[in-house]
Amino acid sequence: MADTPAKKTEQKRKQKADPGRQSPSTADWHTTAYSVQKERLAEYSTIGNLSVPALVGPEQRDHWSFEEKLGYPGEFPFTRGPQASMYRGRLWTMRQFAGFGSPRDTNERFRYLLSQGQMGLSTAFDMPTLMGYDPDSEYSLGEVGREGVSVSCIDDMEVLFDGIELDKVTTSMTVNCSAAPILAMYFAIGRRRGISWHEMGGTIQNDILKEYIAQKEWICPPEPAVRIVCDMIEFCTAEARRFHPVSISGYHIREAGATAVQELAFTLYDGITYVEECLKRGMAIDSFAPRLSFFWDVHNDFFEEIAKFRAARRMWAYFMRDRFHASDVRSYKLRTHAQTAGVSLTAQQPVNNVARVALQALAAVLGGTQSLHTNSMDETLSLPTAEAVTIALRTQQIIAEESGVVNTVDPLAGSYFIEEMTDRVEEEAMAYIRQLDDMGGMLKAIDIGFPQKEIAESAYTFQQQVERGEKTIVGVNKFVAEDEVVDIPLHEMDNAMEQERVDWIKKYKASRSQETVHKHHEALRDACKNGSNIMPVLIEAVDDGVTLGEVSDIYREVFGVYRDPGMF
Amino acid sequence: MHSSVRDVSGVSAVITQYGRKLVTESKPPLRILVGKPGLDGHDRGAKIIARALRDAGMEVIYTGLHQTPDMIVRSAIQEDVDAIGLSILSGAHMGIFPAILELLGKQDAMDIIVFGGGIIPDSDIETLQKKGVKKIFTPGASTVEIVDWVKSNVSGRGIPASE
Structure with a gap:
């Protein structure tokens, strides 16, 4: 017809x-x-395979309730942003993730970034730290200080934040299964410097559920690991009001190959799970919900990403109001950090990554992020050089200071297509939420490998689409440069550093009072077993020199070790 | 020479599954161990490769994460594989590949071909190939390319490769 x-x-x-x-x-x-x-193509779809119509018109908004779906910025359901004034009031925090080598190396990079106009710090730890091993463990061989900074005791933490005012600069720490000893060290150095914990602002990622789903950095099985997360939420709620004790992260889920819809659904469900676990221990929803924060990936598909940010805020506000009966408006507001998609960067023609990052960063800003990391163009080749990191930071500054997109609040609201995409992303994510409810929650879903398999399936589908040319990656499957020689400066690693770290931690361990260390180990073991909050015990332990590896060994001993089911 | 008793029922299942092609070629499917050594958890690539090799008719054993070189070599010998493919994105490749080759040498199992992929600079690729790694794929390699390479360069038990 x-x-x-x-x-x-x-x-x-x-x-x-x-x-x-x-x-x-x-x-x-x-x-x-x-x-x-x-039409040029047989089919138009987003990166996440949502079909895209040629045109959305006013009739498609007829059924739509402005109050239910949109509202005003800073008001329920927060689709248009968590604050009324958004970037007219305050720009997002430009927060570049950094860390490599020894604590001294990273401290120098931190000071450089602050001197360049960066507004907050974000710490990348090395694999041994992230997995709960000290540099002298056999598992740490070849990995010390390689992908992030090596931190295993309070003296390392002192050096890492040397000369940085912990009550002025907010600090984000990306660490999960070994988050508790790291946070304990951070609070312990604050106490040594005479700073009240309530004055220390920042975020610790501490989202263990997404580790089992996607990033795969774990120590013990999910149940005790979630309990430790809740210990930290409980502790920060009482003792460190400005600290975000968990950053519920879609980033790693997306990077593992999930679609935008899967990222949104699995991440919000992880948030639901932490809330339910905290409620089970008798905490009041409005006491801790305002401290929960989120972390999204920003991929290439511009409108799908903006829709994801908007749908996330709306869905969370409704969950908080209708599912958890929160009554404090701060509980309704989903606040988020965002990072451009590392997985979208190409090793081929790496300078093109600057353009990708700029578009992704713009999507995050138009989506209404509170904080942003922009990736460096050289990250598929090595750790970023200081020069590449600076370009990435400048990209954010250009968006903030030159483009004019910050001058009005949520400029895209009311666009037929944006609102249609936002609804669509929400509907698809809600279908997953219902499915997870039916499975009996995220812990059960992880146990049967449901989110893991869904993500692996999407990753494979995307790879096949790229190989068939149905999805384009410039420089990889289209506009390929013949005989390309990549010639950009790369970050050089200091190969002697690992041995220095190993020698240093061995000497450090030997220099402590073994009696005091033993006493702290016993106290921690007891806290792990008897279910009391481990944070107060941990802070005293690390202050007396107990290391991150030792804490993790006690977890392994008391809770057991989790093994990868290895499904593909 | 490494050897182990093959699971007969497994073989017949594979022959049924990939029926005609295998029967006419009368060649058992290649057995590939996909390994993810070290602490790094970025397994998207390893899983895509495992899946692509399986879809191409090979028998794939995926080790899961956080494997030591010793664990990988033990699995490879127990599973009687023709090749080991390793995915390493953490920068630890210069420690891990040589450790695996050395262990294979000690087990008299150097006929197991070792290849891999990850974020590995060209200068390191050269060094690793000199040490006996047969091939390193870098970001952007397609699954088709990898499957074709395995088909051409890995021979099934006792059967020479077509090229």
Whole structure:
């Protein structure tokens, strides 16, 4: 019925007769003015395979309630942003993730970034630290200080934040299964410097559920690991009001190959799970919900990403109001950090990554992020050089200071297409939420490998689409440079550093009072076993020199070790 | 020479599954161990490769994460594989590949072909190939390319490779 030649001819005739003619409806426009035959592709879809219509018109918004779906910025359901003034009031925090080598190396990079106008710190730890091993463990061989900074005791933490005012600069720490001893060290150095914990602002990632789902950095099985997360939420709620004790992260889920919809659904469900676990221990929803924060990936598909940010805020506000009966407006507000998609960067023609990062960063800003890390162009090749990191930071500064997009609040609201995409992303994510509810929650779903398999399936589908040329990656499967020689400066690693760290931690361990260390080990073991909050015990332990590896060994001993089910 | 008793029922299942092609070629499917050594948990690539090799008719054993070189070599010998493919994105490749080759040498199992992929600079690739790693794929390599390479360069038990 659509596009019949007779109708087309009729349309052309009418337009000739009346050049000012307007289609009476979107449906009419589709059948008369628009030509499917002239489309370049057989099918238009987002990176996440949501079909994209040629045009969304006003009729598709007829069923739509402004109050229910949109509202005003800073008001329920927060689709348009968690604050009323958004970037007119305060820009997002430009927070570049950094860390490599020894604590001294990273301290120098931190000071450099602050001197360049960065507004908050973000710490990348090395693999041994992230997995709960000291540098002198056999598992640490070849990995010390390589992908982040090596931190295993309070003296390391002192050096890492040397000369940085912990009550002025907010610090984000990306660490999960070994988050508790790291946070304990951070609070312990604050106490040594005479700073009240309530004055120390920052975020610790501490989202263990997404580790089992995607990033795979774990020590013990999910149940005790979630308990430790809740210990930290409980502790910060009482003792460190400005600290975000968990950053519920979609980033790693997405990087592992999930679609935007899967990232949104699994991450919000992780948030639901932490909330439920905290409620089970008798905490009041409004006492801790305002301290929960989120972390999204920003991939290439511009509108799908913006829709994801908006849908996330709306969904969380409704969960908080209707599922958890929160009554403090701060509990309703989903605040988020964002990072451009590392997985979207290419090793081929690496300078092109600057353009990708700029578009992704713009999507995060138009989506209404509170904090942003922009990736460096050289990250598929090595740790970023200081020069590449600076370009990435400048990209954010150009968006903030030159583009003008910050001058009005949520400029895209009301766009037929943006609102349609936001609804669509929400609907698809809600289908997963219901499925997870039916499975009995995220812990059960992880146990049967459900989110893991869904992500692996999406990753494989995308790879196949790229190989068939259905999805384009410039420089990889289209516009490929012949005989390309990549010639950009790369970050050089100091190969002697690992041995220095190993020698140092061995000497450090030997220098402590073994009696005191033993006493702290016993106290921690007891806290792990008897279910009391481990944080107060941990802070005293690390202050007396107990190391991150030792804490993790006690977890392993008391809770057991989790093994990768290895499904593909 | 490494050897182990093959699971007969497993073989017949594979022959049924990939039926005609295998029977006419009368060649058992290649057995590949996909390994993820070290502490790094970025397993998207390893899983995609495992899946692509399986879809190409090979028998794939995926080790899961956090494997030591010793664990990988033991699995490879127990599973009687023709090749080991390692995915390393953490920068630890210069420690891990040589450790695996050395262990294979000690077990008299150097006929198991070792290849891999990850974020590995060209200068390191050269060094690793000199040490006996047969091939390193870098970011952007397609699954088709990898499957084709395995088909051409890995021979099934006792059967020479076609190229």
